[in-house]
Amino acid sequence: MTVPEPEALLALRDASVSFGPVQALRDATLSVYAGDRIAIVGANGSGKTTLLRLLHGVVAHSGSRMVRHAASVQTMVFQRPFLLRLSVWNNLRIALWLAHRHMPKARRRERALQALCRVGMVALRDRPARSLSGGEQQRLALARGWAIRPDILFLDEPTANLDPSAKKEVESLLAGFAAEGMTLVMSTHNLGQAKRLATRVVYMDGGRIDTDLPTAEFFNSGARGRADLFLKGELSWSLDP
Secondary structure, eight states, X not given: OOOOOOOOSEEXXXXXXXXXXXXXXXXXXXXXXXXXXXXXEEOBTSSHXXXXXXXXXXXXXXXXXXXXXXXXXXXXXXXXXXXXSSBHHHHHHHHHHHHOTTSOHHHHHHHHHHHHHHTTOGGGTTSBGGGSOHHHHHHHHHHHHHHHOOSEEEEESTXXXXXXXXXXXXHHHHHHHHHXXXXXXXXXXXXXXXXXXXXXXXXEETTXXXXXXXXXXXIIIIOOHHHHHHHTTOSOXXXXX
């Protein structure tokens, strides 16, 4: 008996993005399924962040972007999180109100407290969010994302510019989110991080999706062409001349 393919939560078909005369993404076709943990890798300027933003639906595009109702709640954690000039607690409270304004206030409060516990920041709840360290700010951004309980969580270089200890903390949180069944799509320059966290690796090259493979296959002789050269360090991390 043939087992049917699972239905995608989100799918792109021949989608392209241009910023003025610059075509940042070309003919992208990609499906995201429930429980996926996708790492998007490639050189600077290859289109990783543009692909994330397109998947999240925040850039104009040609082609097709289809979203199942089951993926209607989405959020994105940026490389440099945007935090309001408010306390840690109020940053969480407002994010929950925006995403779930019909949820009872007491339930939102409970969810916000759970999120602070989840990332180990209860003691910092009254601190101004913008006074936190870089690692703490990223943990707060992840707390907001987790509290909303998105169907898909997008992350743009979630551990960039963090020290090794903070990177380890963030990776541990993401692994925990994944273990709970959350679907993750992230860009990263850290190939070790992709190995540790991802179930699929998407390699971007010159604004195109060059390779999309299961993680083990990608890192164990499955990558071909420029993806293989990239893994071997024979291509630059930057497309700039």
